[in-house]
Each structure stands twice: as C-alpha cells, then as structure tokens.
Amino acid sequence: MIFESLAERLQNTFKKLKGKGKLDEKDVDEAMREVRVALLEADVNYKVVKDFVKKVKERAIGAEVLGSLTPGQQVIKIVNDELTELMGGTQSKITISSKPPTVVMLVGLQGAGKTTTVGKLGNQLRKQGRRPLLVAADVYRPAAIKQLKVLGEQLNIPVFSLGDKTNPVDIAKAAVEHAKSYGNDMVLIDTAGRLHINEELMEELKNIKESVKPHEILFVMDATTGQDAVNVAKTFDEQLGIDGVIITKLDGDTRGGAALSVKAVTGKPIKFVGMGEKLDALEPFFPDRMASRILGMGDVLSLIEKA
Amino acid sequence: MGFFSKLKEKLTKTREGFVEKIESLVTARKKIDEELYEELEEALIQSDVGINTALELVEELRRRVKERKVEDAAELKNILQEIITEVLMDDESRLELEKGKPNVIMVVGVNGVGKTTTIGKLAYQIKVGGRKVLLAAGDTFRAAAIDQLEIWSNRVGCDIIKHKENADPAAVVFDAIQAARARNIDVLIIDTAGRLHTKSNLMEELKKVYRVINREMPDAPHEVLLVLDATTGQNAISQAKLFGEAVGVTGIVLTKLDGTAKGGVIIGIKKELDVPVKLIGVGEQIEDLRPFKPGEFVEALFEK
Ligand SMILES: Nc1nc2c(ncn2[C@@H]2O[C@H](COP(=O)(O)OP(=O)(O)OP(=O)(O)O)[C@@H](O)[C@H]2O)c(=O)[nH]1
Ligand SMILES: Nc1nc2c(ncn2[C@@H]2O[C@H](COP(=O)(O)OP(=O)(O)OP(=O)(O)O)[C@@H](O)[C@H]2O)c(=O)[nH]1
Ligand SMILES: [Mg+2]
Numbered sequence A: 001m002i003f004e005s006l007a008e009r010l011q012n013t014f015k016k017l018k019g020k021g022k023l024d025e026k027d028v029d030e031a032m033r034e035v036r037v038a039l040l041e042a043d044v045n046y047k048v049v050k051d052f053v054k055k056v057k058e059r060a061i062g063a064e065v066l067g068s069l070t071p072g073q074q075v076i077k078i079v080n081d082e083l084t085e086l087m088g089g090t091q092s093k094i095t096i097s098s099k100p101p102t103v104v105m106l107v108g109l110q111g112a113g114k115t116t117t118v119g120k121l122g123n124q125l126r127k128q129g130r131r132p133l134l135v136a137a138d139v140y141r142p143a144a145i146k147q148l149k150v151l152g153e154q155l156n157i158p159v160f161s162l163g164d165k166t167n168p169v170d171i172a173k174a175a176v177e178h179a180k181s182y183g184n185d186m187v188l189i190d191t192a193g194r195l196h197i198n199e200e201l202m203e204e205l206k207n208i209k210e211s212v213k214p215h216e217i218l219f220v221m222d223a224t225t226g227q228d229a230v231n232v233a234k235t236f237d238e239q240l241g242i243d244g245v246i247i248t249k250l251d252g253d254t255r256g257g258a259a260l261s262v263k264a265v266t267g268k269p270i271k272f273v274g275m276g277e278k279l280d281a282l283e284p285f286f287p288d289r290m291a292s293r294i295l296g297m298g299d300v301l302s303l304i305e306k307a
Numbered sequence B: 001m002g003f004f005s006k007l008k009e010k011l012t013k014t015r016e017g018f019v020e021k022i023e024s025l026v027t028a029r030k031k032i033d034e035e036l037y038e039e040l041e042e043a044l045i046q047s048d049v050g051i052n053t054a055l056e057l058v059e060e061l062r063r064r065v066k067e068r069k070v071e072d073a074a075e076l077k078n079i080l081q082e083i084i085t086e087v088l089m090d091d092e093s094r095l096e097l098e099k100g101k102p103n104v105i106m107v108v109g110v111n112g113v114g115k116t117t118t119i120g121k122l123a124y125q126i127k128v129g130g131r132k133v134l135l136a137a138g139d140t141f142r143a144a145a146i147d148q149l150e151i152w153s154n155r156v157g158c159d160i161i162k163h164k165e166n167a168d169p170a171a172v173v174f175d176a177i178q179a180a181r182a183r184n185i186d187v188l189i190i191d192t193a194g195r196l197h198t199k200s201n202l203m204e205e206l207k208k209v210y211r212v213i214n215r216e217m218p219d220a221p222h223e224v225l226l227v228l229d230a231t232t233g234q235n236a237i238s239q240a241k242l243f244g245e246a247v248g249v250t251g252i253v254l255t256k257l258d259g260t261a262k263g264g265v266i267i268g269i270k271k272e273l274d275v276p277v278k279l280i281g282v283g284e285q286i287e288d289l290r291p292f293k294p295g296e297f298v299e300a301l302f303e304k
C-alpha cells in the first residue's frame, strides 16, 4: 500500500534480529530494499535514491547496534541522519541587501504557488518591520494581476502594476525605481508560471534578472511533484541560477520527496515551506522534519531521538 | 496539421526521455537478461508509474515473454506497450453528455492543477460543437478566482453565474442550476475551489455542493471530473482515492502534459481505482484540450 510507514515495515523486517550486536551485509541489504521502496513511493527521484541507498549501505554495514535500539531502528536512524544532512542540516534565510531595496523574484512552473507565496512573504517581512512592495509581473495568466492586488488589499501591502500590456522586464525595472522613491525596502516580484522547456519565457526571466539584478531568485515548487522535479529544478537553476527553493502545499499528505531531489540536484537550500492557502501559512524549513516526513515516521522517531 | 500529428508534437517532450530510453535499452543489446528488466523498471519509475505498478507491469512482461518464448530483446517494448495499453484500454471513456437537457459537469481537484483553465477550454469545445454552455463560479475563496473564470467565459463567449467573493459556493451552484433550466442550457460546468483531499472541512463543503446539485436535479451531476497535474507523483493516487470517496469522480483530466512530466501515475490509478482518464491538457491556450484515447495515447508515447 502506498504511504505505509517505512518505520513499521523495517520494524517487521528486523523483528527476528532483536538482540543482535552488529548489522551484517545481508540484514542491511534487506533493509535497504525497503528503504528504496519507501523513498520511491515518496517521489524521491530514482537516481537520487540510487546514490543515497549506496551511501547509507556503506555506513550501515558493520555499524554497532546501539543498546536501546533494535537493528531496524538503527537503520532508520542512519537513514534519517543522512537525509537530514542531505537537505542542508540547518535553516537558510533570505539575503537582505545592505543597500535597499532587496529584490526578490519568484519563479516556477504553472500553479506551483508563486503568487500566493509572494503574498505570504510580504506578510512575513512586514511583520519583521520591513516595507515590502509586491510586483505584478505576470501579464499572461487570466486575472493574475487582480489576484495579487486582492492579496495586497487583504494584507494592506502596496502592489505595483502596469497592467498586462507592458513587458514584464519593464514592469520589474519600474517597480524597483518606484520602491526607491517610496521607501520600500523589499521588492517581491511575482512572475508568470512557465515550463522550463519554454525557451521564450525562460529568456524573459533571464532578461528580468539582467535588468534588476535580484538578490534572491527563489524557485517555487509544489511538494507533490514527482520524478520530473529534478529536470525542472535543474533547468531553472542552469538557466537562471536560483538562490533557494520554496516548497508549497506541504499541508496535505504528500511525503514531499521532491524536496530532497531538488536539494540533491541543485545544491540550493530550501528556505521556506508553504503550509496552507492562508497568508500566514509560510514557515521556515527544517531538514530534520522533512526527513522524517519523507520516511513516513511518527512514533519511531521520538523513540530514536531518545537513544 | 492532423489531430494526431499535433498531439504527437505536443507529446514530443514526453516521448523523448521515456521512449528513447526504452528504445536505446532494447536496441543496445540483444539478450533478454535480468539487467534489462531492471532498466525497464527504472524507466517506468522515472515516468511516475510508481514502484508497485512498475513491478507489476514488469512481472507481467516477464510472464508474457516466457509464455511466448520471446528471445529478441527488441520485442520487449511492444509487449510492454501492449500491457500498458490494456490497462488503460478496457473502457472507451468519453464525456457522458446527453442531448436536450442541462448536463451538469462538476470540476474538482487540489490547488493549482488547472481546473479553471480546463473549464475554459472545455466550454470552448462544447460551444464549438454547437451546444449552449453556462459556467458557475463555484470558487468563491481564492483571490480573483471569479475574475479568472469570467475572463474565460468572455473568451468562450458564454454566460457565467457568479456571486461575490466568500459567498457560499452551494448558493452559487443553486442559482446556476436554476439559470441553466431557464436559459435552456445544454451543459453547465461548475468550477470549485482547489482543496487538498486531506482537509475534511473543505471536502465536506464539496460534498455539500454535490448534494445541492443532486437535490435540484436528481440525475446530476452527470460528470464529476477530477483534474490531476501530470507533474504530480504518487500523491495523485491519494487524491484520486479521496476525491472519489467524497464526490464519486467519473473521469480524470490529466493536465500539463506539454511539459516533460510523464503522468505515469494514471496507470496505477486506473489499475487500483478504475477511474478513466477522459481528457488531457496540453497547454494554456483555449484549444489545448484533447480527448484521452488510450490506444493512441500509448502509441504516441511509444512511437519514434
Ligand atoms: N494547500 C495549499 N495551497 C496552496 C499553498 N500555496 C499556494 N496554494 C494554492 O495553490 C493554488 C495556486 O497558487 P498560485 O499562487 O496561484 O500559484 P502560481 O504559481 O502563482 O500559479 P500561476 O501564476 O498560474 O503559475 C492556489 O489555489 C493557492 O491557494 C500551500 O502552501 N498550501
Ligand atoms: N503548461 C500548461 N499549463 C496549464 C495547463 N492547464 C492549466 N495550466 C496553467 O496552470 C496554472 C493553474 O491553472 P488554474 O486553471 O488556475 O488551476 P486551478 O486548478 O483552477 O487552480 P486553483 O483554483 O487555484 O486551485 C495556470 O497558470 C494555467 O495557465 C496545461 O495543460 N499546460
Ligand atoms: Mg501566479
């Protein structure tokens, strides 16, 4: 069954081994087959899983079984540690320029959650005492500008727009000028959703980057993305040079394995996660929580933490 | 350009990768060995088929290879194609629209998958087919969702029933059904707010909309379409299951197939839940909606 707990499965696999002092190769092989299945069910990219399993195997073979843990728990602990490590270990924040305004641009596929996240980020920054300006640079999607304006109204944060007949590059440039004269210290640019393989639209992003030199280009990704996450993230990174990732829609039951894949492939840190449609549902990213989520572990983890 | 050459062009990106991978796999070597099966399994997984379904498909492939005493590795692709087609094939799935009465189509799905856009495209197709369409702005929650649907209704040239933002969606739907009757509408399409299938309060709201439709028109909704984003991985199975339980999904629309994602998860959904894919989305423009034809789809997927 999909989303069955890995922890549970490993517990069963290793029940018979209770009381063993060391893990041998055969035990570990068996466990790693389960780990592989669990990661793939969680949508971690196939190649990432392959490398990961190899690495964990090396560490697990011959590892001493800690007194309070069963061999199964021991393997879970190693997997959990390695996943956490792979996702960056600690929290990353966004860069604030010493010379305001700080320009942040959000990019990603259609429907990923960019516009909503621009609102959420604005809300969070304002709570920190900053004066954000939201910029409507999506001139393609029906009612995209209106959508951002509604969010701005709800938050009482200004929205910069030149309508949908102006080139997004010019909109971005004008917005930065506007921010300078009105004292907005953060400029958050909402861009249209686009496919990574759409050359014309990717070119447009490069041109925006060229003209306003954003301090942060954040790649917004839906947590439910499957195996294709690596292609998308890699292409956005290669074409634009992203500075970080925001994973949205983590408030559901997705394991969110794509988060791991994106980090593994681009090496760029995940900076925030979206936890709902409401404008305060943006949280800092914690690699350890994400790791245990990908593994689908609940109680076992707290047990391990005590060990 | 004929329909299928156009579809193929749109699917080129899908074919590259998956098909090329399989082709290079099976032509690069002649012997059928364990490694070859493993690589086929890998190609399936990379298309979001999911590990369990991939294992089942490869198991069936092995069975047929043995049964037919196949020795040429180049045959494997055809057999795998045959197996997948069979899974998707077993019912011809078209939209159930009857003549001479208001048909009601309810469109549901998680956030951002393409519901509103699909409604615009579908309304256009139905209108071009000579029927009268009405849209209902049942997403009263998301910022500017009503405006978005209204822009689509203008593009299509059809009417829209809308209330204010934050109004009760059930009330919008109630009005839309009365209007559909009064205006002699053939097809009423209802937009709903995106919601995660795990949020029970939002799913209850959706059930309520369903009940109102059903109360006002006992054989409606005639279709409940679940929109799935082709870039979604294994979570789509959970989406299909829970939306199915809540409002009885009659068909799937698989969107964003113009990207590089393969949408392989629908194979598992068809196997497990037996919900047919009825339409596919291949772009953001008004014409970018196609019927899903299993045989031809898989063929296009495997063709050079
Ligand atoms: N449940 C949930 N929904 C979210 C989250 N973030 C965004 N959404 C929803 O996802 C849908 C798409 O969000 P948008 O902000 O419009 O996405 P976008 O990337 O701007 O879309 P395009 O501009 O069309 O490319 C909306 O229904 C949002 O309310 C999240 O963290 N959780
Ligand atoms: N490339 C591509 N983009 C699509 C397709 N279908 C929809 N989109 C885009 O996906 C984004 C989200 O589409 P919407 O129709 O707003 O999605 P929705 O499900 O109504 O979203 P919510 O109402 O916020 O839950 C928009 O930018 C659409 O243009 C498709 O087939 N291909
Ligand atoms: Mg947007």
Ligand SMILES: [Mg+2]
Pocket (backbone or CB within 6 Å): B115, B116, B117, B139, B145, B191, B192, B193, B194
């Ligand atoms: Mg919508």
